[in-house]
Amino acid sequence: MSPAAPAPLTSRTSPSLEEALVATFAAAGFARLDPPILQPADVFLDLSGESIRRRMYLTADAEGHELCLRPDLTIPVARAVLAEGMAMPARVSYLGPVFRFRGEGPGEFRQAGVESFGRTDIEAADAEILSLGLNACALYGLPQPDIRLGDVGLFTALLDALPLAPAMRRRLLKDFGQGRVNLDLAQLNDKSREGAPAHAGVLAALDGADPAAARALITDLLSIAGISTVGGRSVFEIAERFLEQSSLDAGGGLSKETSDILSRYLAISGTPDDASARMRALAADAGIDLNAALDLFDRRTGFFTAYAVNLSSVRFSTAFGRPLDYYSGMVFELHDPARPGAGPLVAGGRYDRLLSRLGAEGAIPGVGLAAWVERLAGLSGAAEDAR
Template identity: 75%
Template sequence: MSAAVPAPNLTQDPRLLEEALVAHFDAAGFRRVHPPILQPADVFLDLSGESIRRRMYFTSDAQGRELCLRPDLTIPVARAVLEEDMPLPATVSYLGPVFRFRGTAPGEFLQAGVESFGRPDLEAADAEMLALGLEVCAIYGLDTPEIRLGDVGLFSALLDALPLAPAQRRRLMKDFGQGRISTDFRRKTNGQESGPAEARHAGVLAALNGADPEAARALITDLLSIAGISTVGGRSVTEIAERFLEQAELDAGGVSDEAAEILSRYLAISGEPDEASARMRALAQEAGIDLSAALKQFDQRAGFFTALGVDLSAVRFSTAFGRPLDYYSGMVFELHDPAGRADGPLVAGGRYDKLLGRLGASETVPGIGLAAWLERLALLETPVQEGA
């Protein structure tokens, strides 16, 4: 797939390691691109989900259009692929600063990565991306990172197979990606299960339930406008109205006991990919649901992992593992330092087959990529503590 990984030398200047990383991406066939630092803010808010909103740096242009310093590089790179009308498949790399509020940590930091668009052999492309992530770690001297693996597509297929209201499905997908998914699916909006916030709005939500969606949306928008409210926490009036309507639909009924049991059992599955696959197939058969297409992809991907030399016994797969970006649609992964020298993943990525379409592409374009946190990788020079 790519050139041999250069032997790491942890006494090198970090810039030399960055150059070695970029050279490795280039040898693997990824062309470097340089997307603008200033980006339209609404693209990130629409595609990355609410979790990124409170960490973004905003500004505006002379026409009042809201802009931001890019909080990641996947979306800017995807926009560049579309704007430059690159022929597919397109394989590109990047290295540059991104900007996120991180408390006491610097708000500007370097990120490197690659994106691959348009490859039809999805499972092989997934496996090659994970293998490339392992090569990134090897350049920085870590040959055996901890591999965490998840599958958004499998969870989505499970939700499609269950009798769920559209709002329930949207909420579960959002919670899954944000790492808030729970095995307790009891209703939390009525009776003793309701919290203080839900109780304060119970009358409004009950009135909205069953109302014509367009009329209800117009009513909420008008009420907020009369009150002089244009945004709350960065959300527009329209977004606030949509959230009220979604909550009203959620309050109309909880997840059925049967669906809740299947979800709970599914989200408890973890382990090596082959073992997890067997358990997921057994659950699907017992529950009478069809996950065969998604599980076939899962097994084929595991086969490509093996072919590329990835030790499946070192892969920690979990059905409950997702990543906090709404555009992921398939495999997701993170590579961590087993010694704990870095707080967070060293390399992370996943599949996002709907991203280019949501950015304006005329058809669905398969996509897969990874990002490397260079400041965390640089910490691998720190000696491992005794007993770590």
């Protein structure tokens, strides 16, 4: 069942500050787009993961096609860029309502942001986006937010360098974005020491089966049993997890050596320069090649400096990801130091495969950010500016 209809928007936002924020984006060369509020639901489920379903406001058209109120603006803006055939590179901005069940606040809230498509100078584009996020915070009275930085591309490069079964690689990469990869490492190691699970016979029977047919079989069995959700997961998610476990059991778990390398990597954090030195030392000690990914990381740090980013305010963590499946490189969040647990003020990252997954011919680099204007408006400095 979809969440209840969203409550009317009641967040404390200052129109003058919102207009100033949009003007800042325009001055940087980002043209305004306003995509439709009603969007096809399958696009978000395919690109953001089935876990987003429980937070979406869903409906259907007369033909039964599943639709939703847009839960974010990155995907609608990307679809609009493709639909309008915009020339690359394309720089677009947005400001408007999004609709997502959050629990802690109204289901309708406003977001502003920018998306940069088609730039091949990856490191400079990343630094510009982070700089625009910092400018947004400064506009609302917070010139020095906490900067949390991660890198999906580095973690992907590490997985590519390790002897992992494809199913294990997919599992770890998916869990990385959900922030639970450390927990799953422990669980996977525990399972490797356990005996066969009670459903080992079913898993063995599925090993090597056609994935689509096996998924349909499991889905049908769950439906016949009257199971629609378990622990918040849909039948589709349960089937996917079951098939994943079948593949993992057939291919074995993590070796101790691989698990140790992953654990050591995920424990690294600090300033970008310190973290880079520790990652290079780990790679050399483990005999794996991360040079290309780390060279990009270091070049981006150099561009941060060129964009006047205070590196001492940047807290990089190898274990930091964001819960959207389409991120492929840098990810970041900007937080109020006075309220570190209140959620990000601004967040974003790189997603080089997003447009191709939406139908573009070939990969088109992309990076962007979203700003929660209701949270920015709640800053003490913003309240003073609005008076």
